[in-house]
Amino acid sequence: MRWTSLRVRLIVVFALVALTAAVSASGIAYWLNREAVLKRTQDAALGDFRQEMQQRAAALPLRPTEEELRRAAEQMAGGSAGYSVLLLGERDAGKPIIGASDPDRFTLDDVPQALRVAVDEKQELTSGNAYPYHVFWLRTTRSGTPYLVGGTRITGGGPTGYMMKSLEPERQDLNSLGWSLGVATLLALLGSALLAQLAATTVLKPVHRLGEAARRLGEGELDTRLRVSGTDELAELSRTFNAAAESLQKKVADMSAREESSRRFVADMSHELRTPMTALTAVPEVLEEEQDGLDPMIAPAVSLVISETRRLNTLVENLMEVTRFDAGTAKLVLDDVDVADQVTACIDARAWLDAVDLDAERGIVARLDPRRLDVILANLIGNALKHGGSPVRVSVRTTGDELVIEVRDHGPGIPQDVLPHVFDRFYKASASRPRSEGSGLGLSIAMENALIHGGGITAANSPDGDGAVFTLRLPMDGSGVAPEGDPDAGTGAERNGQGDEGQAE
Incomplete structure (x- = not known):
């Protein structure tokens, strides 16, 4: 006690x-x-x-x-x-x-x-x-x-x-009288303690029930209610709690319904856009092959169509990935991964070898989802190249049972008011530049992929003031962190591994 x-x-x-x-x-x-x-x-x-x-x-x-x-x-x-x-x-x-x-x-x-x-x-x-x-x-x-x-x-x-x-x-x-009065005082003290215990039990029992109900309500049991009896202040407090819980349950239900409707709308929209996007993707490929023979007057328009079509395709794929995370259906497909080989493959696939310095010891093997790790690395390195500039340095190390990957650029760094929001969806650091080549979801998706592994990503400026540092931390063994899924469940965003914005936008 x-x-x-x-x-x-x-x-x-x-x-x-x-x-x-x-x-x-x-x-x-x-x-x-x-x-x-x-x-x-x-x-x-x-x-x-x-x-x-x-x-x-x-x-x-x-x-x-x-x-x-x-x-x-x-x-x-x-x-x-x-x-x-x-x-x-x-x-x-x-x-x-x-x-x-x-x-x-x-x-x-x-x-x-x-x-x-x-x-x-x-x-x-x-x-x-x-x-x-x-x-x-x-x-x-x-x-x-x-x-x-x-x-x-x-x-x-x-x-x-x-x-x-x-x-x-x-x-x-x-x-003798003094001793008698002393004994009477002691008995009165003991009697008061017993009465206090009885009063405490009578008064605090409803308070304890109220605290337990508040705890269950905080844990998400929104149907929690208190049994009300009497007309005293504690009974009035119980009625107030029940009214508040009922109002909260109704509001949460309304919000959940609206959120589910919005999520379903985004998922349906992304799914419906995927078929026409497949057809649209073929058009830029044809136009790109014929771009050298086009009239100089229309060549810029063709280039704009090609870049915007690819950007739209990336946005649709990222939206589908986001809806999977929101719906809780994203699964891990774990495998034993040589981290140095995985980082090298990610950089090589995107032709970044000349712009990235890799500091990774061979032989570091972690049990991770290789496709999701590729998405994380592609977004972090692509973001550093786009907004920080080369050379970008990627270092890999282990601390106990944790894998640590740092991506550092040599750009202007991240403004202090932007740091808390770099992983927010569609966040733009400058309202005067609402348009950019990315979807505004890359770093957010990278964070979600880190979280599903049981890890996380932090963003900070370099202590010497030369660029920004993104630090990825993942457990060496992701088994048991999240349910594993179908190895073929990866999205186009995972397979393409597109780097995306988030630092300077």
Whole structure:
């Protein structure tokens, strides 16, 4: 489970909220209970001490003996309050005496100086203060044990009394309460995690179904729909998704129908043109044989008819090849090919030997479709000769299981704004030159033939700025890349291997 997942974040947020609420509630409950427990104990002990001072200490003589003070202190401490008592009196003026209920536990040194000062200080009598002396108290700690220490004195010259009560039982009770609140906080945290898991499952299950449906829709399953139930926001989201999927399916179906109609039209048109083109091809051949004896006035027109007829024938053949790729019916006819011999044969068949430098090591054998490789090479080399100029250098090498063929020219290179489009169909680099000798499909067909092998072609400018470089990459073994077909399924474009435009057009 990833920490970035919505489920984990939802659980963490629930847990943090629950932890914050539980800790806050436990802290407030502990503080309130602590104050209540300590105040109850404190009020009970000080109230009892005040009463004892009024009953026993006030009954002592003005100059009590040490024994009388001790006996009175023991009697005051013998009650149910459970505190120790210390009484201070005077034998004579300036001669204090002390009587303690338990000298080993409570002495005058255990009384904080600030408390002594407050107890001995005589208060001014006012309408709101009828007594010169009051009971004062504070909480202190001795050897890690909390104590309540209080004191007061008898009005009219009587003894001063101090009491000390241990708060250890209350601390133990408060510690037990703290542990109980801690356990309750932990249980609340666990309960919030379970509730968060339940909420996450309830909320994220529809989201997961939506994500799965979107994934299937992206994979082409356009009939994917979500089951809608309820009226909440998630149900509304599911309805929106279903509406979008239905609209997308309809649009894709319409586009597919139009595309299929266009593809069928091009295929039918190409097929229908092939028969008249066969007849037309014979006419230029006859005219070419008689061209030398023609009238000089009509010779240019005859030359134009010959070139345009051949261009039209190439265009028809290329269109038929393109429709095969679009329909997915193009097949590979694999054979073991000596790459150097194949490149040499391609160059020799087109009389390019004087314009092309070949750098190919003999003995590199790859399992490819030789006719499609010939089409690729013819288009790349012909394009380089037409738009880059000779010398064109063709180099062949292998990198692992990959065959790499580079075709480099020494022309002006390819403009940067043209580079992304050199393999587009009918792309013209200059709108002012819409007409050229090629069909505008050569590099596109070369790329399709590379892709069907499981390879590709890239176009770039030479790093030294001298010409363009087309790099063909094909697997050494094309078996399993695409279904193999009939060895006689090649088109005229494949057999003719016409070089075509694409770089500068």
